[in-house]
Amino acid sequence: MNGFYRFPEIRHRNKVGSRKQLAKVLEECSEAYDAHNDWSIETALYCSGGWALENVVEARDAYGMELMDVIHAAETVLRMEFSETEVEMLRDAVERKNREMGYYGAAAGEGGAGCTAPA
Numbered sequence: 001m002n003g004f005y006r007f008p009e010i011r012h013r014n015k016v017g018s019r020k021q022l023a024k025v026l027e028e029c030s031e032a033y034d035a036h037n038d039w040s041i042e043t044a045l046y047c048s049g050g051w052a053l054e055n056v057v058e059a060r061d062a063y064g065m066e067l068m069d070v071i072h073a074a075e076t077v078l079r080m081e082f083s084e085t086e087v088e089m090l091r092d093a094v095e096r097k098n099r100e101m102g103y104y105g106a107a108a109g110e111g112g113a114g115c116t117a118p119a
């Protein structure tokens with residue numbers, strides 16, 4: 001494992017086509033989206049006094065795990081399509097592009113009024 005990847009390489013990755021693995025990324029994104037909805041619902045119920053905090057925590061953890069599934073699935077496609085050197089260059093290029101677009105810097109105006117689920 002090089003310095004870029006967060007997860008170990010999956011077994012049999014060469015038996016799965018990269019396009020099929022890319023579809024897996026989409027599937028995991030959909031699961032993350034659904035998990036975020038579940039978390040939002042649990043948070044709203046908790047804030048209205050009608051639900052237990054543990055449900056919010058559980059839903060938040062599930063959402064986080066789905067996001068990790070997205071990363072893992074995307075890492076697998078990167079391993080299929082690019083060398084480790086290319087991946088490092090691509091990562092740097094994306095960071096540079098996003099920096100030029102002003103995506104990084106001090107966060108301003110985040111948060112809001114009302115009940116939010118505890119982290």
Ligand SMILES: [Mg+2]
Pocket residue numbers: 028031065066069
């Ligand atoms: Mg998943």
